[in-house]
Amino acid sequence: MSPTTPISVAELAAGAADADLLDGDARAHRPLLVVDLDRPPAPTAADLERAVRLARAGDRLLVGRTTRTVFDSALLDALDLTLVHAPRDRLCATDSAGSAATVAVVDPAAEAEFLRGQAEEQPQAALVLRQLLRIQEKLPVSQALDAESLAYSTLLGGSGFAHWLAARGPRPAPPPASGDPVLVRREGAVLRITLDRPERRNAHGARLRDALAAAVEIALWDDSVREVVLDGNGPSFSSGGDLDEFGAATDLAGAHLIRTRAGAATRLHAVGGRLTARLHGHCVGAGIELPAFASRVVAAPDTRIRLPELSMGLIPGAGGTVSLPRRIGRRRTLFLVLDGRAIDAERALAWGLVDHIEE
Known part of the structure; x- marks a missing residue:
């Protein structure tokens, strides 16, 4: 055959x-x-x-x-x-x-x-993704995030990612941020968190990751925060992981601990009932994986959502194999990763990946 x-x-x-x-x-x-x-x-x-x-x-x-x-x-x-x-x-x-x-x-x-x-x-990434999505269905969120990160670290050491890195070639380190990569302001009982590296399309690099996690911590420690609003400045909410930082990790076990203990996913899930995410423009990789933890996701009409990790020999690694299936099911999550192309706000609304479309 x-x-x-x-x-x-x-x-x-x-x-x-x-x-x-x-x-x-x-x-x-x-x-x-x-x-x-x-x-x-x-x-x-x-x-x-x-x-x-x-x-x-x-x-x-x-x-x-x-x-x-x-x-x-x-x-x-x-x-x-x-x-x-x-x-x-x-x-x-x-x-x-x-x-x-x-x-x-x-x-x-x-x-x-x-x-x-x-x-x-990319057979390694595709098969690991299948195994992971099936395993995670009955796991609590914290354990599911650990499983995702362990799988992601495994693929960072795989031949698929190595081939992608070799084909991409060396990249310079990203330029330092000119200011704080995340803006935080309090308006009464509302905590507003804004991704603010528009010159990098709010790419989810190490500095932005740490600043976002620290900002969400405020709501975790302060019960007087009744609502958290997460948005982004510039033409896009977030272009996802900063590609200039891909391949920089040499200690894959350490990278796993950083993702699971220093990342934003667990914290966003913890405040999810109070969290509204407002999306616009391109929401790639982490740019949809993280806001999908929110209890309310509002998308502008120009929103385009994409999970490109498979082409790199990877799977979503910012929490997306946990947050997306809990909104749209593991099969449609699998489709988004395998297909790799963008869907628009209309389809995201029909599936329940976003809850409202607003200008």
């Missing part, structure tokens, strides 16, 4: 996805398989039961595709993601049947093949 040939549900039940994942050189072989839910023969009840069991127990990413509107719910739950047809733009806002297990696109076959290619380019 060609690596690009989808398998049917009956073939899935017969073990088509069960061959060894790793080849003789310990490289992942066919990390993502496409399951054509419309392909004959029609599965029997026994086929469906076995397909569900094998999908849940397997090692590979399994992406379903279909043009139908009625699905077997157990199979949808067992697959990592299912692409369904909708007659709008390829990243349309409304998903068929409203299921959080599905993503609606104009051409499910073409999108499934694109996702397969993405996983083939």
Whole structure:
């Protein structure tokens, strides 16, 4: 069978996805398989039961595709993601049947093949992401953040990230901030926190990370703060991790402890019930992972959300594998990472990633 040939549900039940994942050189072989839910023969009840069991127990990413509107719910739950047809733009806002297990696109076959290619380019990151999202579903937030960081540190030592760094080439250290990278002001019972490195599009570098964590600490220690508002100056809320700092960590165990004990994710989750995040422009990587912890996320109409980490051989590492699934489910989170392209405010609203769109 060609690596690009989808398998049917009956073939899935017969073990088509069960061959060894790793080849003789310990490289992942066919990390993502496409399951054509419309392909004959029609599965029997026994086929469906076995397909569900094998999908849940397997090692590979399994992406379903279909043009139908009625699905077997157990199979949808067992697959990592299912692409369904909708007659709008390829990243349309409304998903068929409203299921959080599905993503609606104009051409499910073409999108499934694109996702397969993405996983083939960075198999380590794609497979680690699958494992992580499944593990985290039943973990409390603090433990889920620890698991994300451990996985992220693992991938920092992986060949996918090393190849990305080599292709990128050496980068100079980012210029020092001209002032405080985060502005903090109190207005009665409201604490306003503003990312303020517009010249870097509020990139989430070490200084901004530390300043943001310190600002959120105020609300943790002061119960008189009834609301925390997080926003950003300049053309974008945040362009995500500062790429000029990527690859600088040499002590990956230390980097794990910094992410989990000095980062903003745990603190933002702790104040999440009081937190409103106001997004605009590009919200990339950490620029959506962190605000997704807020109980209320407001997006300007020009908001564009993207998770580009897979192309670097990584996964979201600022809390996104924890915050996003708790808003939109693990399957749509998986889609955003595998696809890597931006979604607009309309789709983010339809999924529940943002709560309101306001000028």
